[in-house]
Amino acid sequence: MNLFADAIAWLLDPANWGGPSGISARLLQHLAVSAVVLVIAAVIALPIGGLIGHTGRGKQLAVMVSGGLRALPTLGVLTLFGLWLGIGLRAPVLALVILAIPPLLAGAYAGFESVDRRTVDAARAMGMRETQIVGKVELPIGLPIVVGGIRSAALQVIATAMLAAYLADVGLGRFIFEGLKTRDYAQMLGASLLVILLALVVDGAFALLQRLVTPTGVRLARSARTGTEPARKRTPARRTITEGNPV
Template identity: 60%
Template sequence: MIDVLAAFAWLGDPAHWSGPDGIPNRLSEHIGYSLLTLFIAGIIAIPVGLAIGHTGRFRGLAIGLSGALRAIPTLGLLVYLAVATLNLSIIPPLIALTILAIPPLLAGAYSGVESVDKRTVDAARAMGMTELQILTKVELPLSLPLVIGGLRSAALQVIATWTVAAILPVGGLGRYLIDGLAVRRYDEMLAGSILVVALALIADGIFALIQRLVVPRGVTAGKVTDVRTKEVNRSTEELSPELT
């Protein structure tokens, strides 16, 4: 309890809210690193996942690749890249965390497209829509909740793991843990952990809200409202008084 109070006292100290080591600067660095990682991983994984979900080709390869990438120890890969390239900049952790973010983005994209009702796709194809139009105007809008779900999962992993990347001379909230450990400032370490958790919870809440907002109109509880059933029920209700 004393450590927790000391951590909040550290957070409340005005001296820690200014300068290059201040909380606003470290927080902006962490958010910037995370957004850059998600952007690069999204450019790679989402188009590939959408194509796999639409065509059904290479699905087994994608599942195997996702599992293999998940099994890679991110910290080990990070250290290996830094040592192998003799590069202590942002590049090694950016590569390692991009690899970490690809599997959930890839899985969310292809599973989202696969979840679209095939009758809807067949109807769009019967109307003369091209395959690209079917993907962009039918499958993608209906699959967006799952795509955002994959992005949500990737964001949480990236935010948490960028903390570990501070073993290299890069910025971010992980600096409080690594620098605090070096001088045994446990209040600073705990304060840094609190900031990372708070950032992850806020990001999760934002993505959860987006995930609800992108659900297409007419889709509730994960299923499309059957208009024909509603019309039949309405007609039955209107006829009931006459029958009685």
């Protein structure tokens, strides 16, 4: 309990917030690295996932690749890239991009795949081109699931971006590595609490965005499905009268 109180005191100390190595600067660095990683991973994964969901081809390969990437230990990948690329941000960014691709890829093809094929066929019957079907039918309907994939990737990246400080002097992870060297456990716990709070804030923002991008018709349909259905009227059982039975 004393350690937790010391961590809160470290967070509330104004001296720890200012300067180029203060909490404010480290927090902005953490967000910047996470945003760059998400943008790079989204540029790679979202078009591929959308194409798989639209055409229905390559899903098994995408699942295998996503599963393989999920199984990779991020710290091991970071160490490997560090030995290859040296000290700096390139190795952490590449390792975090690999971490972010699976949820983005899964969210993209799941979002497009969730659109009813009868709706897509109706759009084709109306003469819409494939690009119009993607942009005006599949993407608006499947966007909540796509945003859900981005939300999952953002949480994983923010929580793991502390490892960027392993090879570069950036982010909130720097407080953890410095605290480990000096045995300043209050600083380590305080930095961990900041990462948790940051992840919760980002998760809440994406949850709100996910709700805002849900089309009204889809929201109403879900509400109708989850609502209570009216009780069915029971019809009394009637005996069947055949020709040979007396009236």
